[in-house]
Amino acid sequence: MPAPADGWLPLSPGERAVAIEVLVHGPLSRSEIARRLNLSAGSLTRLTKPLIESGLLIESAEDSVPLETRQGRPSQPLDIVAESRFFAGFKITGDRVYGVVTTLRSEIVARCDRPLATHDPDRAADLLREITDEFARDFPGLAGIGIGVGGSVEKRAVVGESAFLGWSDVPLARLVEERTSLPVVVENDAAALVEAESWFGAGRGLDRFVVLTIGAGIGYGLVLGGKRVAGAEDGWGVGRHWLVNPQGPLTPDGDRGSAVSLLTIPSIRYQLRAATGRDLTYEEILAGAAAGEPMASRVVDEAARALGTLIAQIANFAMPQKILLAGEGVGLVDVAGPRVEETVLAGRHPRADPVELETKVSDFHDWARGAAVLAIQVLVLGLTEA
Numbered sequence: 571m572p573a574p575a576d577g578w579l580p581l582s583p584g585e586r587a588v589a590i591e592v593l594v595h596g597p598l599s600r601s602e603i604a605r606r607l608n609l610s611a612g613s614l615t616r617l618t619k620p621l622i623e624s625g626l627l628i629e630s631a632e633d634s635v636p637l638e639t640r641q642g643r644p645s646q647p648l649d650i651v652a653e654s655r656f657f658a659g660f661k662i663t664g665d666r667v668y669g670v671v672t673t674l675r676s677e678i679v680a681r682c683d684r685p686l687a688t689h690d691p692d693r694a695a696d697l698l699r700e701i702t703d704e705f706a707r708d709f710p711g712l713a714g715i716g717i718g719v720g721g722s723v724e725k726r727a728v729v730g731e732s733a734f735l736g737w738s739d740v741p742l743a744r745l746v747e748e749r750t751s752l753p754v755v756v757e758n759d760a761a762a763l764v765e766a767e768s769w770f771g772a773g774r775g776l777d778r779f780v781v782l783t784i785g786a787g788i789g790y791g792l793v794l795g796g797k798r799v800a801g802a803e804d805g806w807g808v809g810r811h812w813l814v815n816p817q818g819p820l821t822p823d824g825d826r827g828s829a830v831s832l833l834t835i836p837s838i839r840y841q842l843r844a845a846t847g848r849d850l851t852y853e854e855i856l857a858g859a860a861a862g863e864p865m866a867s868r869v870v871d872e873a874a875r876a877l878g879t880l881i882a883q884i885a886n887f888a889m890p891q892k893i894l895l896a897g898e899g900v901g902l903v904d905v906a907g908p909r910v911e912e913t914v915l916a917g918r919h920p921r922a923d924p925v926e927l928e929t930k931v932s933d934f935h936d937w938a939r940g941a942a943v944l945a946i947q948v949l950v951l952g953l954t955e956a
Contacts, residue, residue, distance in 0.1 A: 660716070779892055822840070
C-alpha cells in the first residue's frame, strides 16, 4: 500500500466519512454534516478537530445556512482546503501518455501529453518520472500519483494484462515510486473514470449510476449505493462477450455481434476497410454517414442499433438513475442519435422510466483526472476498497 499523504492518515472511519462528505458536497455547515451522517454535535466536534488541525479541512468565512432557516449563532461551514495538496494523474494509451495535475477537488490545474515511443515498462516509467518532474516544478506540493491503464490491475499496483501495451504482470507502481519517491496508485482506467464521475461529475449524489465508455475498447462501471461495484473481471474486456446482435459482424477483436465488434473505433474502421478497401479515420466515417455515404451509413447505423440495445439492456437490469456515455467514440450519438433512441425504446417496457442518458466527449486528460481521483481516495482518505 502506498505511503500516506503527510499528516493526514490514518483517518478513522468517522473522520473519513466527514472528510468525504465535505470533499464531495462542501462547503457544509456542521449541522448539515451532522444531519447527513446522523451524528451528534459532540461526535462531530470530536471528528472534525483532527481534520482541521491537519489542514485537510478549514472553517470557511461564509455561513452556508440561509438567513431564513438559521437558528442560534452563525456557524462557519467546513470546507476542504482544495489547494493544500496536488496530485498527478496519468492515462497511458498505446502511443501517448496524458498527464494532469489536480487539486483535492479534482480541478485540473495543469495538463500535458507526451509520445510513448516504446512499450518497455522501464522506459514508460522513465517518461512518467520526466513528466512528474515537470509538474513538480510548478506544484512542489505533489502528494501522490494515480495511473490509469487499459487492462487488468492487481492490488492497485501491478498491471496484470494490458493488450494495448503488451504488458503482463508489470509492477508499475513500484517502478514509478522508485523513480519519483512519491506514492503511486494504479488502476484500470475505466474504473478510475467511474470513481471521478461518481464523486465529482455526472453521478454525484446518485445511488445508482452507470458509466459506459466507447472508444478503443468498451468500458463499463456500475455504482450502487453511491459506491462503485468492483469485480474480478475489471479490465478484462467484458464487451468482447456482451452480445448485442448475434447476426452482427465478426472482427479480429471480439465475438460475432459483440459490443466490441460493433462499437469500438478499431472495429468500425475495420468494417469500412474490409468493405471498401479504404482506410478511413473514425471522424471521416462519421462524416460520411452524416453525408449519406452508403457504406459508412450502414456501419454507423449498425453501431447505433448496437449502442441502443446495450443501453436498453443496462437500463433493464441495473435500473440506474442515469447512464453516462463517455469516451472518444461518443460522436456516434451526434450522427445517429435518433437511431440510438429508437432502439433504446424498442428494448424497454412501454411503462418503464425513461433512460436518463448523458453524453460526454472525454479526452484522455479526463481519464488522467480519474486516475488522480483514485490517488486522492487512496492516499488522502485511505479508501483501500473500491
